[in-house]
Amino acid sequence: MRRTLTTRRKFLTATGGLTIAGLALSGNATAEETDVSRSTFKLREGTEEETTVYETVADEDGPTVVVVGGMHGDEEAGYRAANYVREWAIGAGTLVTIPRANARAVERGTRNGPDGVDLNRQFEVGERPGTELAREIWNLVRRYDPDxxxxxxxxxxxxxxxxxxxxxxxxxxxxxxxxxxxxxxxVRYVNRNHVSNPRYLFKKSLATGPDMPPYGLLIYKASYDLGATSHLVETYEEAGGVDKRVGWQLQIVRQLINDLLSGDSDEEVDDEPGGDEPEDDTGGDDSDGDAGEGDGSDGDGGDDGSGGEPNQGPTARIETNPANADELDLSSDDVVTLDGSASSDADGEIASYDWNVEGLGKIANGGGSGDTVDVTFTGCGEMLVTLTVTDADGATDTAQVTLSTLPPIRE
Ligand SMILES: [Zn+2]
Known part of the structure; x- marks a missing residue:
């Protein structure tokens, strides 16, 4: 297994705050400089199954997390999200990513590769994995012995x-x-802040375990043979465009690993009163996930109250056509184009645009997950449109615009 050290430089990494719903919504991650070293190496090198492993190691010691995508080649949001995760900066520990575990299946866009083998059924607890590819993946996981x-x-x-x-x-x-x-x-974080349709709320469920089908899942082997906590994340292919699903995957992975790899240990929190808050901030619940927040449609991320530190979260911005549509009295059959492409991310790219309409309006085209949508009225009155952008690090920001028709009757 040949290893190539690709980069070693200072990264600005978003740490802390991301686990706190209100802060994350405002894009208020505090930032600090972190040293990480990155290297890559190949599994099944020189074969058609060759695939790349990405290792990111922080200077600060800490836990190890392995993220796998592309076990099934037709589950696009999974391997696309993993492809972002491999570039994440971390404050402590080690992050290992295999974005395209079954590279041939990903290339073909089919669940399995040409051999017809379901890769995620090859990891029987206590046994030798079923194929060469599975064995190399498992040897890698075992060597890292992830948390x-x-x-x-x-x-x-x-x-x-x-x-x-x-x-x-x-x-x-x-x-x-x-x-x-x-x-x-x-799940609670993502549902509260990022899932508008109740049908698509994420469920949390105990995996059935190695004694019941489906057998041979990697998460079972990792948890029973190595003691790692293990999570299998599923997005539903009809719940929105692939960008939207990639956004959900990134948000969930970010939440899962943040305590382990952010470098914000509990001791440090204690040392900094007024800094991070406990994640279970059930008291004084900030209902920022709901629409109607006061920060309006300007998407300005500058007033973050985080002590003037650089904001590495994304900034959501909505532009309208006709211009300034929020100041117009529209007709109920007007079509308004909302453009989120001026949204930005200081240290990367926007991975996901998610549009949500409440009130007397609806999205007229597509699933509401491109950077631009058309909206139409469903009656006379107001609609509130919320754009949530997720950056490649899984951090989010929202912008809103209220559109109204001619007022029917004024009181
Ligand atoms: Zn799958």
């Missing part, structure tokens, strides 16, 4: 009797109490 393993998938059905492939949007976690807590926190 957490995350496997990114997509599902075709939704909550159909716990039967694969009817899994819906879900995080399936391994048997440890800690895994339960990790999944609970991630």
């Amino acid at each position: 957490m393993l995350i496997d990114l998938h997509e599902s075709r059905g939704i909550y159909r009797d716990d039967q694969d492939p009817g899994l819906g949007q879900a995080v399936f976690h391994s048997q440890q109490q800690k895994a339960y807590d990790e999944a609970e926190e991630a």
Whole structure:
């Protein structure tokens, strides 16, 4: 296994705050400089199954997390999200990413490669994995002995009797109490802030375990053979465009790993009163996830109150056609184009645009996950449009615009 050291330089990494719903929504991550070294190496080198492993190591010691995508080649949001994760900066520990575990399946866009073998059925607990590819993946995982393993998938059905492939949007976690807590926190965060349609709320569920089908899942082997907490993330292929699903995957992975790899240990939090808050901020619950927030449509990320530190989260911005449509009295049959492409991210790119319309309006084209949408009225009155952008690090920001028709009757 040849290793290539590709980069070693200072990265600005967003740490802290990201686990706190309100801060994340405002893009208020504090930033600090972190040294990471990056290297890559190949599995199944020189074969048609060759695939690249990306290792990111922070200067500060800490836990190890392995993130896997592309076990199934037709589950696009999973391997696309992993392709972003491989570039993440971390404050502590080690992040190992295999974005295209079954590279041939990903190339073909099919669940399995040409051999017809389902890669995610080759990892029997306590046994030697079933194929060369599975063995090399497992040897790698075993060598890192991770504290957490995350496997990114997509599902075709939704909550159909716990039967694969009817899994819906879900995080399936391994048997440890800690895994339960990790999944609970991630699902609650994403549901509260980023899922507008109740049908697509993520579920958290204990994975069935190695004694029941489906057998041979990597998350079982990682949890039973190595003691890692393990999570299998599923987005539902009809829940929105692929960008939107990539955004959800990134948000969930970010939540799952943030405690482990941000470098913000509990001691440091204690040393900094007024800094980070506990994640379970159930008291004084900030309902920032709801529309109607006061920060309006300007998407200005500058007033973040984080002590003037650079803001590395994205900034959401909505432009309208006709211009300044929020100041016009529109007709109920007007079509307004909303353009989010002026949204920006200081240290990367926008991975996901997610549009949500409340009130008397609807999205007229597409699934609402491109950078531009057309909206139309469904009656006379107001609609509130919210754009949530997620950057490649899984941080988010929102912008809003209210559109109204001629007022029917004024009181
Ligand atoms: Zn899958």
